[in-house]
Amino acid sequence: MQIKEFPRLGETLYTGVLPNGLVLHVLPKPGFRSRFAVFAANYGGAHRRFTLEGKAMDTPAGVAHYLEHKMFDLPDGDNALNLLSANGADPNAFTASNITCYYFQCTEKFEDNLRLLLHFVSTPYFTEETVQKERGIIAQEIRMGEDSPDSAVYYNLLRQLFASHPIRDRVAGTVESIAEITHETLYACHKVFYAPSNMCLCVEGDVDPERIEALVRELLPGEKAPVPQADFGPEEGLLPVEAVHREAMPVSAPQFLIGAKLRPEPGEAGLRQRIVALLVLRLLVGASSPFYTSLYAAGTLNRDFDYEADFSAGTGLVLLGGESEDPEAVLAALKDEIAKVCAAGFDPAAFERAKRASYGARLRGLEDFESVCVALATAQYEGFCPLDAPALLGELTRAECEAFVRESLRPEYFALSVIEPKKEG
Amino acid sequence: MQVTRTEILPGVWLSHLRTDKFKTACLSLSLLTQLKRETAALNALIPYVLRRGTQRYSDMEALSARMDELYGTAIEPVVRRIGEIQCLGFYASIPEGDYLPDGKGVLREAAELLGELLLTPATRGGLLLPQYVDSEREKLLETIRSRINEKRGYALFRCIEEMCCCEDFAAGRLGGESECESIHYKKLTKQYHTLLQTCPIELFYCGRTEEKRVAALLRDALATLPRGEIDYDIGTDVRMNALEDRPRTVEEALDVTQGKLVIGWRLGACMEEPDPAALYVFNAVFGGGSTSKLFMNVREKLQLCYYAGSLVDTHKGLLLVSAGVDFADRDAAQAEIFEQLDAMRRGEITDEELTAARSCVAGDLRALVDGQGELEGFYLAQALDGPDCSPLELAELCEDVTREDVVAVAQSVDCDMIYFLTGTGETGDEEDVDAD
Numbered sequence: 108m109q110i111k112e113f114p115r116l117g118e119t120l121y122t123g124v125l126p127n128g129l130v131l132h133v134l135p136k137p138g139f140r141s142r143f144a145v146f147a148a149n150y151g152g153a154h155r156r157f158t159l160e161g162k163a164m165d166t167p168a169g170v171a172h173y174l175e176h177k178m179f180d181l182p183d184g185d186n187a188l189n190l191l192s193a194n195g196a197d198p199n200a201f202t203a204s205n206i207t208c209y210y211f212q213c214t215e216k217f218e219d220n221l222r223l224l225l226h227f228v229s230t231p232y233f234t235e236e237t238v239q240k241e242r243g244i245i246a247q248e249i250r251m252g253e254d255s256p257d258s259a260v261y262y263n264l265l266r267q268l269f270a271s272h273p274i275r276d277r278v279a280g281t282v283e284s285i286a287e288i289t290h291e292t293l294y295a296c297h298k299v300f301y302a303p304s305n306m307c308l309c310v311e312g313d314v315d316p317e318r319i320e321a322l323v324r325e326l327l328p329g330e331k332a333p334v335p336q337a338d339f340g341p342e343e344g345l346l347p348v349e350a351v352h353r354e355a356m357p358v359s360a361p362q363f364l365i366g367a368k369l370r371p372e373p374g375e376a377g378l379r380q381r382i383v384a385l386l387v388l389r390l391l392v393g394a395s396s397p398f399y400t401s402l403y404a405a406g407t408l409n410r411d412f413d414y415e416a417d418f419s420a421g422t423g424l425v426l427l428g429g430e431s432e433d434p435e436a437v438l439a440a441l442k443d444e445i446a447k448v449c450a451a452g453f454d455p456a457a458f459e460r461a462k463r464a465s466y467g468a469r470l471r472g473l474e475d476f477e478s479v480c481v482a483l484a485t486a487q488y489e490g491f492c493p494l495d496a497p498a499l500l501g502e503l504t505r506a507e508c509e510a511f512v513r514e515s516l517r518p519e520y521f522a523l524s525v526i527e528p529k530k531e532g
Numbered sequence: 533m534q535v536t537r538t539e540i541l542p543g544v545w546l547s548h549l550r551t552d553k554f555k556t557a558c559l560s561l562s563l564l565t566q567l568k569r570e571t572a573a574l575n576a577l578i579p580y581v582l583r584r585g586t587q588r589y590s591d592m593e594a595l596s597a598r599m600d601e602l603y604g605t606a607i608e609p610v611v612r613r614i615g616e617i618q619c620l621g622f623y624a625s626i627p628e629g630d631y632l633p634d635g636k637g638v639l640r641e642a643a644e645l646l647g648e649l650l651l652t653p654a655t656r657g658g659l660l661l662p663q664y665v666d667s668e669r670e671k672l673l674e675t676i677r678s679r680i681n682e683k684r685g686y687a688l689f690r691c692i693e694e695m696c697c698c699e700d701f702a703a704g705r706l707g708g709e710s711e712c713e714s715i716h717y718k719k720l721t722k723q724y725h726t727l728l729q730t731c732p733i734e735l736f737y738c739g740r741t742e743e744k745r746v747a748a749l750l751r752d753a754l755a756t757l758p759r760g761e762i763d764y765d766i767g768t769d770v771r772m773n774a775l776e777d778r779p780r781t782v783e784e785a786l787d788v789t790q791g792k793l794v795i796g797w798r799l800g801a802c803m804e805e806p807d808p809a810a811l812y813v814f815n816a817v818f819g820g821g822s823t824s825k826l827f828m829n830v831r832e833k834l835q836l837c838y839y840a841g842s843l844v845d846t847h848k849g850l851l852l853v854s855a856g857v858d859f860a861d862r863d864a865a866q867a868e869i870f871e872q873l874d875a876m877r878r879g880e881i882t883d884e885e886l887t888a889a890r891s892c893v894a895g896d897l898r899a900l901v902d903g904q905g906e907l908e909g910f911y912l913a914q915a916l917d918g919p920d921c922s923p924l925e926l927a928e929l930c931e932d933v934t935r936e937d938v939v940a941v942a943q944s945v946d947c948d949m950i951y952f953l954t955g956t957g958e959t960g961d962e963e964d965v966d967a968d
């Protein structure tokens with residue numbers, strides 16, 4: 108395994124690529140009792156069309172998520188979630204648009220639990236009956252999502268921004284789309300996407316990297332399977348399809364989300380692009396920005412307001428949102444701020460402060476095993492290492508951040524999604 | 533890991549946990565006061581108004597810029613309810629010097645800022661600024677009103693509100709809308725001074741700095757704290773039985789596609805000498821996780837819901853079950869939840885269920901020592917009403933909980949409220965004819 112030191116952060120990362128193509132990351136944390144492992148497939152809600160060895164396939168919305176629900180069933184009638192819980196571990200899984208993660212955290216019996224994780228994720232077992240049974244549970248989950256204003260404001264925005272990219276559809280699919288999914292669909296997609304060559308294992312805690320590598324070699328198949336190529340459809344322009352969209356739901360005050368598309372850079376440049384985007388957002392709309400503090404004082408924004416740069420399945424987004432009686436005023440203020448930066452640049456002192464604050468925030472982010480391991484797994488498929496971010500942050504210049512604002516945050520790129528309170532009666 | 537607890541100023545206690553594990557230190561400050569319906573919103577507003585500006589950093593822009601300078605040191609208002617004690621204050625997360633580019637820590641500066649936030653707010657004529665008070669009152673009102681947005685949490689809140697309608701607990705951590713609406717800056721300033729003089733104060737520090745130095749920094753930062761007679765007479769009124777002979781029921785309709793069923797019990801006689809380990813293990817067997825009876829039966833076996841889980845409030849003595857169900861499955865889900873509790877009362881708990889529950893609870897407690905926020909919460913609750921042991925010791929106690937202990941809890945609980953959030957019939961499963 109390769110060893111990479113991050114002396115400023117006090118971290119050492121062990122990385123290996125096994126002959127079967129599996130990527131393994133281990134981040135030893137002496138002194139901690141918790142140990143965390145995530146086994147991730149480069150497969151999410153957006154991977155609906157793909158080619159494998161020249162053959163094209165198209166699947167209904169919601170397969171990756173359905174598969175995640177059914178993976179816990181084992182052929183002997185056991186359920187991996189229960190076995191892990193019975194061992195005192197805290198297991199879970201999630202499906203995003205670009206990745207499916209199975210993970211657990213535990214303090215005891217780590218090796219037993221890791222064996223179980225590797226075993227159940229690489230052992231598909233579905234019958235017509237068990238797949239049918241799960242449909243009702245997933246339908247309930249989809250309905251719960253449909254009642255959630257957060258989820259509605261987000262998916263409405265994605266539909267405003269993208270004309271055809273599969274990221275527009277809910278990861279879990281719809282009650283209609285999951286009706287088409289059978290045990291055969293699940294077997295086929297497991298075979299294509301859950302080969303070690305398309306997977307990544309990340310472990311953090313007081314563990315021995317060599318020991319983990321040996322365990323993986325023992326438990327997973329040795330041969331290297333071909334890797335599927337996702338087809339996310341034609342490349343889309345940066346302008347939104349629909350600039351403003353409103354929907355009424357039972358909420359106490361309007362919820363809004365503003366977003367613009369970015370063109371994601373590949374590999375290392377992608378990491379830099381993410382850091383620049385987040386630092387720029389901090390400067391434009393962060394806690395100490397004139398934008399936020401003045402709108403907060405005026406009562407237009409509250410503490411729910413937040414922002415992020417989100418990259419997934421070949422897409423890049425800047426997002427900012429929260430609750431406001433006047434979302435249009437928020438968007439107008441954002442455009443004003445952008446115009447000011449285009450004209451006069453960032454204040455040098457504020458720029459240095461933002462870099463410091465961003466460094467501290469990144470340090471804080473390293474405390475959480477789950478987010479570190481999931482970030483390592485996700486970044487694996489993007490071609491960079493997220494632990495390089497704090498050092499890279501120090502190199503950023505005002506000029507490159509200002510260029511980002513001018514080129515990537517043009518006023519016409521933004522769309523606004525609003526969930527309004529439903530009127531009585 | 534050893535926690536020391538010392539009184540560094542009159543009625544001001546510092547719990548100190550020295551560890552090299554983390555890259556950021558945590559420092560929290562909580563004023564403790566009795567939760568009362570009349571004052572809950574008034575108290576809850578105070579940390580948010582204080583966070584708007586100090587004498588030195590008079591607005592949010594200046595304050596936030598100062599925190600940015602301190603490498604993103606974050607000092608945020610926190611309002612909690614532990615039983616019927618309202619805890620008001622700040623939680624600070626402070627990068628450790630060893631990981632900063634210049635290698636120098638910022639604990640002194642962060643502690644100073646924390647002291648300033650508490651003791652030297654921006655004022656005019658000795659009164660908190662009306663524009664800050666008005667603005668934060670509106671935001672607090674929004675927060676109180678926004679409870680309805682997230683339906684799972686809303687249903688839980690409403691069940692407690694109805695169940696504890698005669699107790700101050702129902703005020704929630706933030707208090708009610710009407711009490712909040714009437715807040716005025718003069719009244720708030722008066723309450724702020726009263727709290728400073730009378731509240732016991734709990735400080736919690738977890739990080740690399742020695743106790744002596746942390747205590748000295750905090751003594752300096754809080755040197756001007758005005759102290760009067762400290763009100764230690766705070767606590768939680770634990771009601772042992774349901775209000776009426778039969779569980780009360782409340783049904784409420786909103787435009788939702790999924791129903792939310794919440795059932796509340798009093799923990800009952802087992803609260804006379806509460807055994808947290810037994811309560812935690814009971815909860816894990818009943819509805820605490822994926823090996824629990826509710827998950828295995830209501831969700832997995834009968835497919836009646838997407839989620840069904842339970843939680844216990846060991847301070848107030850409540851058990852709550854919450855489930856997301858199709859409107860049509862409500863009765864079946866409710867019957868099955870009671871059936872699972874009855875099974876536990878009859879002692880029908882398998883060895884597997886018991887062992888899994890014990891390891892889940894013990895595992896969570898052992899993992900707790902790896903999280904600063906979790907440690908802070910644990911030791912604050914402990915400072916209020918025990919148990920007087922570390923998370924690791926409590927984990928050991930959970931391993932020793934017997935079937936009889938769990939059955940005793942199941943037999944002790946007394947159902948008080950059944951709450952159901954249903955649809956208005958506008959959307960959902962029914963094939964409605966479009967009214968347009």
